[in-house]
């Protein structure tokens with residue numbers, strides 16, 4: 572049985588990082604003046620960039636997705652592509668952006684994403700899509716507060732589509748302490764928290780502060796286990812709380828925060844029995860797919876089909892949608908299992 576045919580869940584996908592080459596082509600045809608070449612927005616097989624270069628790529632991509640109609644198009648294409656890859660439940664995340672040049676506001680941005688999700692549902696795509704509003708740490712506290720307000724509004728008005736808040740952006744920019752207040756406010760309002768943390772080395776103090784918020788999931792956590800011995804409490808804290816880690820193998824390799832597949836921190840957390848969820852992060856920029864991530868991890872860490880299946884099934888425990896949705900998904904998985912593992 573090919574584990575690629577298992578139904579899967581994607582819980583860590585940044586919208587603008589997930590745009591495929593085909594969608595980029597459509598967008599670039601509409602904006603020829605930008606003169607953007609492929610290698611400026613995607614990292615092909617065997618190639619790497621450092622984290623700083625990756626963030627430059629996002630800035631270029633943002634120039635291409637500057638209108639609500641662009642956001643609508645990329646949302647729909649990204650959802651269809653995940654569905655085609657076998658994803659049955661998807662949590663997309665994105666930073667609401669305002670663009671002076673086109674008049675797009677942050678609210679219009681979120682509305683365009685939600686419209687894309689709605690249209691895919693109406694078209695009958697077999698995928699349940701939810702949305703996390705992202706706070707970009709490079710944009711400072713005031714913008715974060717504004718974004719949290721917006722997320723709270725949509726949490727109340729979207730009947731379960733907007734489920735949480737993500738803290739992301741260049742980890743070298745700003746400090747986690749600048750976002751504690753808005754993140755706490757979001758949590759109190761009922762938004763689930765997915766926080767990128769320990770993505771780069773020597774961020775123990777910041778990580779300790781962010782873990783103090785008891786996030787619902789951790790993005791990457793690449794250097795948690797590599798902390799100085801004085802900071803071993805961080806691993807202990809994460810283990811005690813059983814906070815799930817969203818792990819993105821290709822992203823970490825191509826972004827050069829992990830030196831080789833075998834050294835990926837999946838190899839630290841998985842054998843501990845700690846909850847981990849495999850994700851793509853940015854399937855467009857890092858030229859990957861979720862099924863491919865499962866295959867890479869299975870190959871690298873020699874997982875059996877049964878173990879891969881258990882990993883897929885366990886991810887349902889860590890989604891941000893309601894327990895009703897979890898029950899429905901588990902049922903769907905149970906129905907599929909007997910035929911798939913034969």
Ligand code: IMP
Nearest residue numbers: 585586587588629665666705707739740
């Ligand atoms: P967007 O939020 O839909 O515009 O997706 C791109 C954005 O996601 C980037 O500008 C970053 O803020 C964030 N992002 C994507 N990948 C990463 C990552 O690996 N670490 C931190 N932030 C990221």
Ligand code: ZN
Nearest residue numbers: 585739790852
């Ligand atoms: Zn990310």
